Amino acid sequence: MTTLAVENIVAGYEKGLPIVRGVSFAVAAGEIVTLLGPNGAGKSTLAKAVAGLVPEREGDILLDGARVTVPAHALVRAGIAFVPQTENVFARMTIRENLEIGAAVLPRPRRAGRIAALLETFPALATRPTLPAGRLSGGQRQMLAIARALIPEPRVRLLDEPSAGLSPALVSGVFSDIAAIAAKGVAVVLVEQNVAAALGIAHRALVLVEGRVAHDGPAAPLRDGKLLARLFLGHVEGAEAA
Amino acid sequence: MNPQFLADGILTGALLGLGGVGLTLAYSILRFANFVHGDFLTVGAYAALVVAGALSQFLGGSGIGPFSFGWPLIIALPVAMAATGALALLLDWLLFRRLRRRGEEIVLVMASFGASLAVRSLIEFAFTPEPKYYSHDLQIAMPLGFSVRATPDQLAVVVLAGVAGIALHILLTRTAMGRAMRAVAENPALARVAGIDPARVVRATWWLGGGLAALAGVFLGLTVQIRPYMGFDLLLPLFAGVILGGVGSVPGALAGGMIVGVAEALAVPFIGAAWRGGVAFLLLLAVLLVRPQGLFGMER
Ligand SMILES: Nc1ncnc2c1ncn2[C@@H]1O[C@H](COP(=O)(O)OP(=O)(O)O)[C@@H](O)[C@H]1O
Ligand SMILES: [Mg+2]
Numbered sequence: 001m002t003t004l005a006v007e008n009i010v011a012g013y014e015k016g017l018p019i020v021r022g023v024s025f026a027v028a029a030g031e032i033v034t035l036l037g038p039n040g041a042g043k044s045t046l047a048k049a050v051a052g053l054v055p056e057r058e059g060d061i062l063l064d065g066a067r068v069t070v071p072a073h074a075l076v077r078a079g080i081a082f083v084p085q086t087e088n089v090f091a092r093m094t095i096r097e098n099l100e101i102g103a104a105v106l107p108r109p110r111r112a113g114r115i116a117a118l119l120e121t122f123p124a125l126a127t128r129p130t131l132p133a134g135r136l137s138g139g140q141r142q143m144l145a146i147a148r149a150l151i152p153e154p155r156v157r158l159l160d161e162p163s164a165g166l167s168p169a170l171v172s173g174v175f176s177d178i179a180a181i182a183a184k185g186v187a188v189v190l191v192e193q194n195v196a197a198a199l200g201i202a203h204r205a206l207v208l209v210e211g212r213v214a215h216d217g218p219a220a221p222l223r224d225g226k227l228l229a230r231l232f233l234g235h236v237e238g239a240e241a242a
Numbered sequence: 243m244n245p246q247f248l249a250d251g252i253l254t255g256a257l258l259g260l261g262g263v264g265l266t267l268a269y270s271i272l273r274f275a276n277f278v279h280g281d282f283l284t285v286g287a288y289a290a291l292v293v294a295g296a297l298s299q300f301l302g303g304s305g306i307g308p309f310s311f312g313w314p315l316i317i318a319l320p321v322a323m324a325a326t327g328a329l330a331l332l333l334d335w336l337l338f339r340r341l342r343r344r345g346e347e348i349v350l351v352m353a354s355f356g357a358s359l360a361v362r363s364l365i366e367f368a369f370t371p372e373p374k375y376y377s378h379d380l381q382i383a384m385p386l387g388f389s390v391r392a393t394p395d396q397l398a399v400v401v402l403a404g405v406a407g408i409a410l411h412i413l414l415t416r417t418a419m420g421r422a423m424r425a426v427a428e429n430p431a432l433a434r435v436a437g438i439d440p441a442r443v444v445r446a447t448w449w450l451g452g453g454l455a456a457l458a459g460v461f462l463g464l465t466v467q468i469r470p471y472m473g474f475d476l477l478l479p480l481f482a483g484v485i486l487g488g489v490g491s492v493p494g495a496l497a498g499g500m501i502v503g504v505a506e507a508l509a510v511p512f513i514g515a516a517w518r519g520g521v522a523f524l525l526l527l528a529v530l531l532v533r534p535q536g537l538f539g540m541e542r
Contacts, residue, residue, distance in 0.1 A: 051435060053431055053434065053435070071434075072435070073434040082435050083435075084431070084435065087432060089432075090425050090428050090432065092424070092428050093425070097421055100418075101421055101433075102436060104422070104437065104438075105436075105437040148436065149436075
């Protein structure tokens, strides 16, 4: 059952200069789709476009088959949560305030319970809730960003490089958390540079090259690396020819 | 050092702090230096004058206890705050909202300069340039010790300004709207991702900034006088306090305003009242050279 469908997205930062040039894909409930591709391929732009944050966008986003038309700030309530690649916590606010902002979209009686639940999931955040988020280590920051986005229990999660800047031990922790989230029926789009780790938990992989889908298929065959290398490199040769 | 000058400086500083909060909020959330902000103080002072004048027909014009003001001005205060907030919203709707979409700060700044001129001219036309007063009763300054004297009105203003500062702190740290405002100030894109409606935050910012400016304006009118230029003339020390405290920081604006007010008052006996405005400017330059992000500001 398709939860999120992205149809013919063309997106960029200026008129007439598309970075993402016609991308379609779908994610089912409980499925993890990883979005791979060389640096500058447009992965973050695609994720931001789905989240409604790029100035120029054409194409459709469908949630459970219905076209999403609400502005970016209303997407959380519609069930789509996005964790940006950088600056994904409010650094001048405390851990607790970051979580309270995440909970503000919920009905008042549910807020405290959801914050408590997330602090239980990420105990590292519970030890000093009044610490400004800007003072957290990279790993804790990433956890806070994920926790904030998880509070409203979204059906769709878009994560842009959650492993960036994390130690290998933390990466496996974050990724098993992501797998657990998906197992509860959440549709996950996982943008990653850490190809091995992403393919380890993903069901399907999309390779984005120069703003277009170069490959869309099951994750398993890409794990040996040769096909993926060909897709990345094939693109480079293609670009030189063009 | 004469403690009386210090006391006078604290009074001015409290007003500059209150006035500066709206300026710093506008800068961090709406992202431009709003030159019409000084005139919001003026609008608030005159709005209270009109409302209190009308009310005193029914409630009588005498002061409560030792104060020069009575119920008419007390009731007029929230009305003036709301009216000024509404004016700020109206200006946003007519002017700033459209220009914000184009996203160039300098255009917004120039527009606010124009709006400032227009608002001031209207006030001057409606009320004449003659100074006005909430009350013509003469207040006796009471000795407070350390050879400091202050009128009951002045004491009330300092206390109420402190209360307003604390209420503001609670609003910004303990309420969902306050957190949303700080979130938009820090990272507007992430705030949207987190479900915060930027339009609501912009409206709240104008209400709050306009309301606090009106509060400062009424206090200024109460302790000095009401003139069409009263707020505009404070722009330099207001900006100095805001930049001193760190643009975007509310505690910084309160503290920066206090520092500017006290520094001006303490310098007056040495340099003369005519050069008072220069003190704010020098203080500003000194801080910018040593600590460009301001005393409470974050490094960018
Ligand atoms: N805010 C922005 N404004 C203008 N161009 C941008 C912006 N962010 C990214 N780009 C450009 O878009 C292209 C794709 O970037 P991005 O989507 O971040 O790629 P990826 O995430 O795959 O590394 C790059 O050429 C980059 O320079
Ligand atoms: Mg990226």
